Amino acid sequence: MMIITIDGPAGSGKGTLARRLAEDLGFYHLDTGLLYRAVGYAALERGVDLGNEDALVALAADVPLTQLNKTVLAGEVIGRAASDVAKMPRVRVALLDLQRRTAHRPPAGKQGCVLDGRDTGTIICPDAPVKFFLTACLHERASRRVAELTSTGQPADFDQIYQMLQARDAQDAGRSVAPLRKAADAHALDTTHLTVEEILFFAKTIVRDIMDPQRLDLCEGAA
Numbered sequence: 001m002m003i004i005t006i007d008g009p010a011g012s013g014k015g016t017l018a019r020r021l022a023e024d025l026g027f028y029h030l031d032t033g034l035l036y037r038a039v040g041y042a043a044l045e046r047g048v049d050l051g052n053e054d055a056l057v058a059l060a061a062d063v064p065l066t067q068l069n070k071t072v073l074a075g076e077v078i079g080r081a082a083s084d085v086a087k088m089p090r091v092r093v094a095l096l097d098l099q100r101r102t103a104h105r106p107p108a109g110k111q112g113c114v115l116d117g118r119d120t121g122t123i124i125c126p127d128a129p130v131k132f133f134l135t136a137c138l139h140e141r142a143s144r145r146v147a148e149l150t151s152t153g154q155p156a157d158f159d160q161i162y163q164m165l166q167a168r169d170a171q172d173a174g175r176s177v178a179p180l181r182k183a184a185d186a187h188a189l190d191t192t193h194l195t196v197e198e199i200l201f202f203a204k205t206i207v208r209d210i211m212d213p214q215r216l217d218l219c220e221g222a223a
Helices: 014-025 032-046 053-060 076-086 089-104 120-124 138-151 158-174 196-208 213-219
Strands: 002-007 028-031 112-117 130-135 187-190
Touching: 002 014, 002 120, 014 028, 014 112, 014 130, 014 196, 028 032, 028 089, 032 053, 032 076, 032 089, 032 112, 053 089, 076 089, 076 158, 089 112, 089 120, 112 120, 120 130, 130 196, 138 158, 187 196
Parallel strands: 002 112, 002 130, 028 112, 130 187
Antiparallel strands: none
16 A cells, blocks of 8 residues: 655645645545544534534544535635644544545555645654655745635635735644644655646656556656
């Protein structure tokens, strides 16, 4: 079973890279951030206090892995709620087993899994043979978020998103439980001035050196 982890802050390109790698390799893609967004969204919808850990744990127990709607969960308000949810140790424990089981036994008979999030290489799958950590400057990440939201017809104010990302960066990096950080053996890449294809080429070059020879053909033609 091949496991690839991709961590980094919002807007760094980790989600796009994870989807593209999973598609090209025929692996399952697990966006771990969507799980926390789903819990945050459920809390907001049901009026649950984001500081009520017991209630959030109960919501985490019912996260539907196969029914995560990224469009619905993409809003910045939900993103902030997800960051609040992710600070709760027991919520993380409730979701950790699900994430690990998915990584090691992907749905639909997939032979590998690509996970992206903030602690996939440090906490969820620390023994993954391939790890990436993506970064980008805050201005570029805010611009990407604006483009992503407007492409789905959602309102997006650059200044507001910039400030929200800045606050979330501080919260994610400063939390005591599974903070955002680069795994010691992760391959780091600043994507600020790179295209999606350039990011994908970098990742495939790394993956190609580690994967079984019979699957290397799937990594060719990435230029």
